[in-house]
Amino acid sequence: MLAPLILLSAGVAALAGPAGAARVLGLFPHSGRSHQMVFEPLLRALAERGHHVTVVSFFPLDQPPANYTDVSLEGISPIGVETVNIEEFESLYSPYAWPRVLGVDRVLSQFLGFHPLAEMAVNICSKLVELPTLREALQKKYDVVLVENFSSDCMLGLLQAYGVQAPRVALLSSNLMPWSAERIGAAELPSYVPTVSTEFTDRMTFLQRMENAFVKLGLKQWFHYLIQEKEQELIEKSLGKKVDLQALAKNTSLMLVNTFHGLNGVRPAVPGLVEVGGMHLQRARKPIPPVSAP
Structure with missing residues (x-):
């Protein structure tokens, strides 16, 4: 936790000027508790x-x-308990199901796993555009903005609509999402970098590489059409201001991702993409006792 904190603190202190204390805004529109547990420390x-x-x-x-x-x-959407309805997947794994016969059951299950996030994100965005307490917070000045990069870009549109000009730092509680790397200018190589939803490692067969590339490209389109476009329409209709969520997403100054190359494998990176795996872990309260010699 120390290294990423020092990096971020140095950045916000530099932006704040001689006073040394920065005004930081954190925007976390996902209702899953496990995500916030990573960012809270x-x-x-x-x-x-x-x-x-x-x-x-x-x-x-x-x-x-x-x-x-x-x-x-609290109150604008049910709290996420990170559960999955198994009934939605049962038909895929029936011995008589056509997806299994054609070998695409694994691909469909990944899209089914992502699909509930779209409805959740758009529903939350429809409440955010009308939330007085959020409107009041966005009308203040900040030196840096921290935004979760997961299944919504609604906050990016609201930042532009209310004229918040501070640099933006994206935070991820997991590995990179299919639509994350391009935001910071990192290379996307599905030939050996598995998509977050797959079961693959960096050693894939040719067919697995094809499947990995298809899933990555498909999920990027899914995110654009089922989330970005709908959120953009909500913001423009409610606030009467034009926004371009795809362009705003690429205006990311720094991205902190909850990975560590020793566990998640080597990935192409750029200086603005920083691994902070284990950032949420607390220091041991007691030192580990030494092992006595036999």
């Missing part, structure tokens, strides 16, 4: 180090530190 630590942190999320802190302000999204 970073946000708390920034506030404890003197930065003024405003966090928009479904999970306000019970005992926030000084300089930490919560803008709660």
Whole structure:
């Protein structure tokens, strides 16, 4: 946790000028608790180090530190419990199902796994555009904005609509999503980099590489048409301002991803793409006892 915190703190301190304390805005529109568990220690630590942190999320802190302000999204959408309805997948694995016969059951199951995220993201966005507390937070000035990069770009559109010009840092609680790498200018190589939803490693057969590429390209199109375009329409209709979510997504200054190459494998990277695997882990409260010689 120390290295990414030092990096981000140095960045926001430089942006803040001689005072040293930055005004940080965190935007986390996903309702899954497991995601916020990754980001929460970073946000708390920034506030404890003197930065003024405003966090928009479904999970306000019970005992926030000084300089930490919560803008709660509780009530606008059910909290995600990270469960999957197995019945949706049963037909794919029936011995008589045509997808299994044709060998595409694995591909379809990945799209089915992603599909509920689209409805969830658009529904939450429809509430965000009308939320007074969020509107009030976005009308203030900030030195840096932290935005979760997962299944929604609604917050990016709202930042533009309200004229927030601060640099944007994308945070991921998982490996890169299919639509993440291009935002920071990183190379996309499905020939040996498995898509986050697949079961492949970096050693794939030719057919597996084809499947991996198809899934990656397909999910990028799925995200654009079922999420980005619908969120863009909601924002433009509600606020009366034109936004381009695809263009805004590529205006990312830094991307922090919850991976570590020793576990997740080697990936092509750029200076703006930083691995912060284990950022949420706390330091051991007690030192590990030494092993005594036999």
